[in-house]
Amino acid sequence: xxxxxxxxxxxxxxxxxxxxxxxxxxxxxxxxxxxxxxxxxxxxxxxxxxxxxxxxxxxxxxxxxxxxxxxxxxxxxxxxxxxxxxxxxxxxxxxxxxxxxxxxxxxxxxxxxxxxxxxxxxxxxxxxxxxxxxxxxxxxxxxxxxxxxxxxxxxxxxxxxxxxxxxxxxxxxxxxxxxxxxxxxxxxxxxxxxxxxxxxxxxxxxxxxxxxxxxxxxxxxxxxxxxxxxxxxxxxxxxxxxxxxxxxxxxxxxxxxxxxxxxxxxxxxxxxxxxxxxxxxxxxxxxxxxxxxxxxxxxxxxxxxxxxxxxxxxxxxxxxxxxxxxxxxxxxxxxxxxxxxxxxxxxxxxxxxxxxxxxxxxx
Amino acid sequence: xxxxxxxxxxxxxxxxxxxxxxxxxxxxxxxxxxxxxxxxxxxxxxxxxxxxxxxxxxxxxxxxxxxxxxxxxxxxxxxxxxxxxxxxxxxxxxxxxxxxxxxxxxxxxxxxxxxxxxxxxxxxxxxxxxxxxxxxxxxxxxxxxxxxxxxxxxxxxxxxxxxxxxxxxxxxxxxxxxxxxxxxxxxxxxxxxxxxxxxxxxxxxxxx
Numbered sequence: 009x010x011x012x013x014x015x016x017x018x019x020x021x022x023x024x025x026x027x028x029x030x031x032x033x034x035x036x037x038x039x040x041x042x043x044x045x046x047x048x049x050x051x052x053x054x055x056x057x058x059x060x061x062x063x064x065x066x067x068x069x070x071x072x073x074x075x076x077x078x079x080x081x082x083x084x085x086x087x088x089x090x091x092x093x094x095x096x097x098x099x100x101x102x103x104x105x106x107x108x109x110x111x112x113x114x115x116x117x118x119x120x121x122x123x124x125x126x127x128x129x130x131x132x133x134x135x136x137x138x139x140x141x142x143x144x145x146x147x148x149x150x151x152x153x154x155x156x157x158x159x160x161x162x163x164x165x166x167x168x169x170x171x172x173x174x175x176x177x178x179x180x181x182x183x184x185x186x187x188x189x190x191x192x193x194x195x196x197x198x199x200x201x202x203x204x205x206x207x208x209x210x211x212x213x214x215x216x217x218x219x220x221x222x223x224x225x226x227x228x229x230x231x232x233x234x235x236x237x238x239x240x241x242x243x244x245x246x247x248x249x250x251x252x253x254x255x256x257x258x259x260x261x262x263x264x265x266x267x268x269x270x271x272x273x274x275x276x277x278x279x280x281x282x283x284x285x286x287x288x289x290x291x292x293x294x295x296x297x298x299x300x301x302x303x304x305x306x307x308x309x310x311x312x313x314x315x316x317x318x319x320x321x322x323x324x325x326x327x328x329x330x331x332x333x334x335x336x337x338x339x340x341x342x343x344x345x346x347x348x349x350x351x352x353x354x355x356x357x358x359x360x361x362x363x364x365x366x367x368x369x370x371x
Numbered sequence: 372x373x374x375x376x377x378x379x380x381x382x383x384x385x386x387x388x389x390x391x392x393x394x395x396x397x398x399x400x401x402x403x404x405x406x407x408x409x410x411x412x413x414x415x416x417x418x419x420x421x422x423x424x425x426x427x428x429x430x431x432x433x434x435x436x437x438x439x440x441x442x443x444x445x446x447x448x449x450x451x452x453x454x455x456x457x458x459x460x461x462x463x464x465x466x467x468x469x470x471x472x473x474x475x476x477x478x479x480x481x482x483x484x485x486x487x488x489x490x491x492x493x494x495x496x497x498x499x500x501x502x503x504x505x506x507x508x509x510x511x512x513x514x515x516x517x518x519x520x521x522x523x524x525x526x527x528x529x530x531x532x533x534x535x536x537x538x539x540x541x542x543x544x545x546x547x548x549x550x551x552x553x554x555x556x557x558x559x560x561x562x563x564x565x566x567x568x569x570x571x572x573x574x575x576x577x578x579x
Contacts, residue, residue, distance in 0.1 A: 152559045185558075188457035209562065250559075252453070268559045273433025274451070275556065 020147075021118075021305045025101060027146045028120050028300070032099035035139060037122050040098040046083055048073040054082055057259045057285055062107035064114055076105040080119060081297060085286065088125045090293045095126035101302075121279070123297035125286075133263065133281070134241045136296045140267060140277055141245035143300060148308060150270035153246065153277070155212075155239065156253040158261050159231025164201045164222060168194055182206055183254040209250040212239035216249070231262075238263060259285040265298070269308065276304050318344035320358035321369075325350065331367045338369070373416050373564055376430055376438030378423035382461040382549060386439045387418065389458065393571030415564065427452065427552065436557035437565055442547045443526055447487045453558055455569045456551040459576050463528040465490055467542040470515050473522065484514035485524040494524070494544050512536045 018026075033039065048065050051058060057079070064076040077083065080102050088096045099122040108115040122139065124132050137155070144151035165178050174193060181190040185206050190199055201222035208218040216236050223232045239247055255264045260280045267277030279298020286295050319339050323332055332348065339346045339362070347356070348364075363370045375390070377383040387400060397411040397418055410417040421429055424444055429435040431450040443465055445454065465487065475481070477500075484505040485491045495502045505520050512532060514520040526547060527533065527540050551572060553565055 150560075154559070184452070184454040185553075186454040189454065252555075268556045270556075270560050273431070273554055273556050 019306070020309050021302055024147050024305060025120060025302065028143055029099070029101070031139065031142060031146065032122050035097070035135065037097040037099035037124075040084060040100045042077070042080065042083055042100065042102055044076060044103075045074045046077055048075040050082055050086065051075055051078060054259075054285070054288065056256055057082065058106075060106040060108070062112075062114065064105050077102065078104055078106050080104060080121070080299070081123060081282070081285075082289075084123050084297075085125065085289055085291065085295065088293070090291055091126060093127050095124055095128060095132050097124050098122065118302040119299045120302055121297060121299035123295060125295040125297075126293050128281070128294040128296055130237070130241075133296055134238060136279070136298065137238065137242055137247070137263070137265060138245055140265060140279060140298050141242070141247060143298075144267045144269065144277060147276065147300075147305060148269045148271075151246065151267060152248055153265060153267045154209075154248050154250040154253060155235065155263055155265045156249065156251045157231045157235045157263050158255065158257055158280075159227055160219065160223065160235065161205065161251055161254060162257060163226070163228035163231060164205050167201055168197055168199065170194070178202065179254050179257075183252050185252050205251045209252075210248055212236070212247065212249050235263065255280055257284070259288070263296075267298075267300075269305075271310075272304050272307055274304065276301055314357070315359045316357045317347045318359045319346040320352065320356065320361050321346055321348045321364055322352070322361065323348060323350060323364040327364055328367055332364055335364055335369050372410075372412075373437060373561060373568065374435045375416055375418045376421050376426045376435035377418055378426050378439060378441075378549075379420040380423065382423070382441075383420060383439070385460055386458065386549060389460075389572050389575040390416070390418075390568075392575050393568070395568065395571065416568075430552050430554050433554050433556060435554070436561060437551060437553045437568065439549050440552055442545070442550055443487060443490070445550060445552070446545065447489050449489075450552070451555065453553040453555055454550050455553055455565070456572060456576075458549045458551060458572065459578060460549040462546070462548045463526050464546050465524065465544040466527040466540040467494075467522050467524055467544065468512075468515075468527065468533050468538045468540045469522040471537055471539050473515075473541070475521075481522065482520040483522055483524055484511055484520035486511060487524055490544065491524040512538060 051063055060078065063078050066074055068074045080100055084098055101120040103116050104119055105114055105116055124136050141153045144153055161182060165175060168178060170178055177193050178190060181193065182205060187203055187206055190202060204218060204222055208215045216232060219232060223229050253264050253266050259282050261284050262281035264280030266275045269276050277298055277300045281296045283294045286293055321336060321339065336346050336348055377386055395414050395416045397409045397416065400409040400418055408417060408419045423441065426438040426440040427444050427448055427450040430438040430452050439458065441461060481500060481502045482505060483491050483502050484507050486507060488504050488506050492504060507514060511523045511525045514523055515538065516536060530540060533539055551569060558565055
């Protein structure tokens with residue numbers, strides 16, 4: 009465990025949080041502190057963008073319907089402006105309130121991330137993806153950052169000529185890597201391109217080569233070219249391709265990505281370009297960003313601490329309080345944790361028991 | 372080491388036979404004892420038996436890297452997993468069944484008894500039909516007989532149980548079979564091993 013300057017050990021989440029903040033600020037991302045509430049209307053208008061469908065609402069003193077933030081991105085967009093040739097770079101660490109998993113109950117979740125909003129160019133896009141890769145490195149070296157391109161996915165699915173319901177089902181099959189399901193969905197159709205999209209994953213160069221024959225021209229080629237450029241620029245980072253990342257096409261476009269850490273059963277980082285969401289909110293700017301689900305990181309440290317406290321200092325009712333305070337001070341000098349008690353607490357695990365008798369520490 | 376969650380029961384035994392034939396044997400698994408976890412270090416696999424409806428939970432939460440679950444479970448619980456292969460085993464269908472003399476009275480709310488509330492709700496929502504869902508955990512067939520519900524939504528294999536209770540299938544909702552599923556994060560870190568297993572199993576699938 010890393011010690012902080014005060015001398016007590018930091019948990020991994022805390023260490024990562026400080027590291028991420030420093031990393032983002034080094035690249036000019038300004039910390040953005042938000043209020044906990046937002047008008048409900050903002051989420052009602054962009055409901056599908058939210059990961060979970062439930063929102064905690066309440067009525068403010070002036071009668072407005074308010075919500076506990078289920079998401080950070082929408083609030084940040086709302087508070088930025090479109091300025092030509094400029095990008096606004098912000099980072100945040102905020103709690104969000106969502107319905108989680110199968111229990112269908114609200115949970116408070118800690119999210120850290122950044123957003124880059126404005127005239128996003130190739131440099132800004134690569135910077136954000138590189139920061140995502142470096143964020144994963146800060147959490148644990150054993151990680152994977154996977155990129156997908158909604159343009160490639162969309163163009164190849166378009167070749168199947170499906171109605172909207174079938175198209176949604178095809179996208180679901182891509183997300184599940186479900187080739188059998190895709191074939192059943194499109195009997196008699198040539199699904200070779202989409203099948204390759206599902207089966208090809210891993211090192212960017214090989215995957216792009218495998219997809220080239222199916223992305224001959226037009227939008228598909230342009231998207232694949234963009235992906236090639238970006239992955240070439242990011243080659244010093246551990247970046248892979250996998251097109252099973254299928255985010256909602258009403259909001260996301262271009263490159264989307266997801267980060268995994270070995271030992272955590274779900275993705276810990278999620279992000280991408282969301283120009284479509286900007287358009288839907290009446291904005292001209294482009295945008296890219298990502299979020300890290302910090303609460304998942306506590307799963308990484310499997311070993312629990314063997315002791316609750318280093319030293320249990322037992323004293324009796326007659327002990328001199330000033331002398332006792334001094335004794336505690338002495339014992340904590342070497343960085344030990346000390347609890348002073350008159351009796352041994354139930355279930356407390358301590359490394360060493362020390363008695364305080366006659367104004368002195370007796371080992 | 373790849374952790375494999377197998378569904379306890381007849382289907383699970385058939386699935387294990389496919390794994391074994393594909394080169395991922397673990398002979399101790401067939402011994403009749405109370406052990407739950409079986410390992411073949413050389414082949415790099417560890418099997419464990421769990422309740423069929425729990426397989427998806429073990430895989431989604433990463434306790435198992437891969438597993439075999441019925442499509443019914445995947446449709447009902449929507450776990451966030453990869454569905455790598457249709458094993459074409461345990462084939463049956465999700466169907467609406469009713470008493471033989473049943474006539475759908477569209478003037479009334481349809482009462483539907485089922486274990487699969489999500490599948491039933493989505494099916495009838497697609498039809499725009501107002502229904503009253505009655506969630507039961509077993510012996511679904513008894514519901515229409517006792518007048519608890521108008522129809523049931525359940526898995527139909529041969530239709531024999533329905534027939535014995537004077538019921539018949541009215542509509543097929545979706546065909547069901549066993550699927551090989553994988554945890555998404557595990558797949559990232561063990562892609563080649565998991566794909567090799569999937570490829571091996573693919574060679575064992577029997578089509579008719």
